[in-house]
Amino acid sequence: MEEMDYTLCDACKAKEARYSVSVVMGDKVTLRSLCQDCMAKMNMTFSAGNAAKVLGAIMNALGAQMPEESPAPAEKKAEEPVPENDVVCENCGTTRAQFLKTGKLGCVDCYTTFRKDLNGLLKLEDAVHTGRKPVQDEATQQRRSTYERLSWHLQAAIDNEDYETAAVIRDQLRKFDREGGAQA
Amino acid sequence: MKNEIVLCSRVRLSRNYADLPFELKGREEQANVCINRTVGALRASTADLGYELFRLREMSDISARCMEECCCITPELLDNDAAAALINYEWGMSVMMGGEDHVCIQATRRGIDLAGASQAAFRVEDALSRSVNFAFDDKLGYLTASPAKTGTGMKASVLLHLPLLTWKGKIPSMCETLDERGLELVGAYGKDAPGDLYLMRNKFALGFPEQEYLQLVEDEAAKFATLEGFRHPMGDVIQLTVAEADRVYRAWGTLTSARILPMEEFFRCYSAVRLGAVLGLLDVPVDQVDGLVEMAHDAHVCAWRQQEMQGETLDAARADRVREMLRR
Numbered sequence: 001m002e003e004m005d006y007t008l009c010d011a012c013k014a015k016e017a018r019y020s021v022s023v024v025m026g027d028k029v030t031l032r033s034l035c036q037d038c039m040a041k042m043n044m045t046f047s048a049g050n051a052a053k054v055l056g057a058i059m060n061a062l063g064a065q066m067p068e069e070s071p072a073p074a075e076k077k078a079e080e081p082v083p084e085n086d087v088v089c090e091n092c093g094t095t096r097a098q099f100l101k102t103g104k105l106g107c108v109d110c111y112t113t114f115r116k117d118l119n120g121l122l123k124l125e126d127a128v129h130t131g132r133k134p135v136q137d138e139a140t141q142q143r144r145s146t147y148e149r150l151s152w153h154l155q156a157a158i159d160n161e162d163y164e165t166a167a168v169i170r171d172q173l174r175k176f177d178r179e180g181g182a183q184a
Numbered sequence: 185m186k187n188e189i190v191l192c193s194r195v196r197l198s199r200n201y202a203d204l205p206f207e208l209k210g211r212e213e214q215a216n217v218c219i220n221r222t223v224g225a226l227r228a229s230t231a232d233l234g235y236e237l238f239r240l241r242e243m244s245d246i247s248a249r250c251m252e253e254c255c256c257i258t259p260e261l262l263d264n265d266a267a268a269a270l271i272n273y274e275w276g277m278s279v280m281m282g283g284e285d286h287v288c289i290q291a292t293r294r295g296i297d298l299a300g301a302s303q304a305a306f307r308v309e310d311a312l313s314r315s316v317n318f319a320f321d322d323k324l325g326y327l328t329a330s331p332a333k334t335g336t337g338m339k340a341s342v343l344l345h346l347p348l349l350t351w352k353g354k355i356p357s358m359c360e361t362l363d364e365r366g367l368e369l370v371g372a373y374g375k376d377a378p379g380d381l382y383l384m385r386n387k388f389a390l391g392f393p394e395q396e397y398l399q400l401v402e403d404e405a406a407k408f409a410t411l412e413g414f415r416h417p418m419g420d421v422i423q424l425t426v427a428e429a430d431r432v433y434r435a436w437g438t439l440t441s442a443r444i445l446p447m448e449e450f451f452r453c454y455s456a457v458r459l460g461a462v463l464g465l466l467d468v469p470v471d472q473v474d475g476l477v478e479m480a481h482d483a484h485v486c487a488w489r490q491q492e493m494q495g496e497t498l499d500a501a502r503a504d505r506v507r508e509m510l511r512r
Contacts, residue, residue, distance in 0.1 A: 092205045104284075104329050107205045108319045111327055111334075121331050127391040129325030131336040132306070134313045147315045148203075151221050159213070173224065 009035035089113040150176065187295035188462045189409040191343040191381070191474060194255070194292045195301040195398075197309055198285035198328045198337040202319040206329035208264060208282045215266035215282045221316055222281050226270060231311035233277065235270035246492065249483035255292065260284045277304060284329050285337075287312070296405060298340050298398045306394075325390060335390030340398050342405040343372055346412050347380040347459045351428070355382075358408070363387075367404055378451035379477065384408065414462055421463045432460035439476075440510055444496060445503035450480050468510065480506055 012035060087096040090113070094106030099114055111118065150173050157166035200206060201218060208215040219239075226232055240248050240262070251257045251269070260283045261267045267282030276292035289312075291304035312318075319327040326337035333339065349355055355377075359369050368387045371377030384405045386397045415421050424432065435456035438449065458473045460466040478484060485502045486493055493501055 103331070105206060105331065108200070108202045108327050111321065111324065118331055118334075122334060122388070122390055127335075128323055129321075129335045129390060131325060131338075131393040132309075134318055134320050135310075140314060144313075144315060144317045147225065148221065148317065151224060152217070155213075155217055155220060176228075 011035070012037070087113060147173075147176065188414050188470065189345055189412050190296040190405055191345060192292055192294055193296055193298045193301050193342045193402075194290065194340070195298060195305045196258075196339045196341075197289040197305050198326070198333050198339075199287040199289070199309065199312075199318040200327060200329070201286050202317065202327075204286060206285065208266065208286065210264075210266075212266050215264070218286045219268045219281045222279065222287050222312065223268075223270065225312045225315035226279060226308070228315060229311035231308050233272045233275050235272050235277070235279065237268060237270055239268040241265050246483050246486050250487055253481040253483050254478055256290075258283055258288065258290075261288075275304070276301075277308070279308060285333070287318075296342060296402060296409075298342065298402050302338075302340065302394065302398055332387065333389050335388070336392075336394050336397065338389055338394050338397060339385055340401045341383045341385035342401060344369075344382045344384060344405060344408055344412075345380060345455070345458060346382055346408065347455045348414075348428075349408070349412050350377065350380040350455075351431075354411075358411070362404065365400060365404065367401060369408075373451065378448060380455040381451075381477075414459075424459075424463065424465070428459075429465065432456045432465055436460060436466055439506050441507075442503045444499045445480075445506060446499045447480070447482070447502070450476075450502060450506065454480075472509070472512070476506055476509055479509060 088094070089106055089110045091109035092106035094110055094113075096114060096117070099105060099110065099117065105111065105114065150169055154166055154169040154173060157163070157169060201221070204214045204218060205211065208218060223237060226235065238251065243251075248257075248262055251271070252259055252262055254273075256271050256273065256278050257269050257280055261269065261280050264282050267280070269281065270279040271277070276294075278290045280288040280290065289305045289308045291301040291308075293301040293304075321327055325335040326333075328334050328337050346355065349358070355369070362369055362384075366387050367384060369382050369384050372381040372383045373379060384401055386401055389397070392400075413422060435453035438445075438453045439457055442449075454473065454476055457466060457468070458470065461468050461470045461473045479488070480502055482498060485498060485505050488505055489501050
């Protein structure tokens with residue numbers, strides 16, 4: 001039997017692993033190796049939004065090629081080399097390559113992750129926001145956090161089909177809304 | 185004079201929640217959090233003008249596309265099945281949720297009135313921000329999915345009808361100076377500006393306060409309106425050349441007689457007929473001609489016939505619809 005000079009995919013145990021994925025659960029980080037097909041499946045799960053529930057994961061594409069839907073022809077690869085260690089947003093998993101391709105950021109943390117690119121794009125050295133600001137006083141801040149907490153709990157109760165709790169929270173929100181209406 | 189050339193003014197404010205990813209497409213649970221939070225906050229405030237909530241999933245494809253054709257919602261919102269919009273059509277207001285940004289507050293006013301549109305949008309934003317926390321950075325301003333909106337998160341645009349400048353081929357050279365001022369002129373209904381309808385808007389949103397962007401767009405739009413020059417400085421309408429007048433009357437003939445009317449041809453004729461209406465060559469009110477644009481779009485024609493249509497059947501129905509509307 002010939003000696004294997006590559007790692008097998010952790011998921012299907014059949015094909016050569018080309019991607020290394022760091023999975024973060026709480027404060028525990030595990031490293032998994034995936035083949036092209038399993039990586040594509042995982043990307044689909046991500047875009048469907050299910051994986052976020054389970055993983056809250058960070059993806060690190062370590063191979064020379066980014067996970068594409070279909071393998072790019074050799075000539076195209078030469079034209080668009082993807083850096084070996086792409087920068088990835090730790091919060092949402094958006095890679096620098098994705099950001100540069102689509103021009104869209106994935107989450108608020110991407111502003112810190114891709115700061116260098118944004119600097120060039122928005123000329124951040126000289127530009128500072130001078131427009132409107134959200135109201136910052138303490139009462140408003142407190143109001144906002146209470147409102148967000150209650151609406152999160154309401155959603156969770158509805159998702160768990162716990163309609164009794166949902167009704168209680170809804171009443172609290174209504175009371176809160178009435179007070180808010182008076183303030184607004 | 186300006187309202188003959190400027191059809192409407194629109195302000196869009198993009199806002200996001202810091203605890204959710206920007207992209208909500210395919211993220212049902214987070215999209216619902218975004219929608220419930222926004223709807224609850226608006227309903228609780230005095231800025232609630234009696235908005236109607238539309239969830240895209242609960243709407244037929246034709247109704248959703250009709251809303252997009254009326255510019256009540258953006259095309260990007262249609263991409264996300266889980267998105268929703270609060271709309272008050274009468275007031276020209278919509279609050280979109282789950283599009284490119286979590287919340288997009290849009291206010292539209294007739295003619296040139298960016299000040300009015302922006303005040304209406306700010307009122308809704310103020311009401312929402314009393315209850316919810318929008319992602320904001322002291323240096324960068326409001327954080328949005330697209331860096332072009334980072335800062336004020338505001339896009340101010342005016343819809344311009346520029347047939348004469350387009351026919352004379354002057355638009356490209358006029359756009360050169362716009363770029364330096366941080367503005368852009370783009371086709372309102374497609375790249376080649378069908379109907380000679382253009383949107384003038386700010387390209388970036390960081391560095392200046394909202395009022396300056398609004399003023400900049402309004403000033404530049406007024407300049408374009410003057411150069412388009414439907415009227416002499418004394419207020420009399422200009423005389424068209426024979427070739428231009430021929431174009432107007434032929435277009436009128438097509439719109440009132442055609443039995444098959446593809447969208448491109450409709451837009452070509454609409455532009456000439458509108459010019460004819462503004463200059464008094466044709467006995468038809470400008471508002472009536474403007475009403476055609478919405479009604480001649482695919483989904484509106486399908487809704488009118490109450491059936492999904494394509495190809496020649498759709499073009500034939502469009503011709504019928506346009507003739508009917510011009511007979512009134």
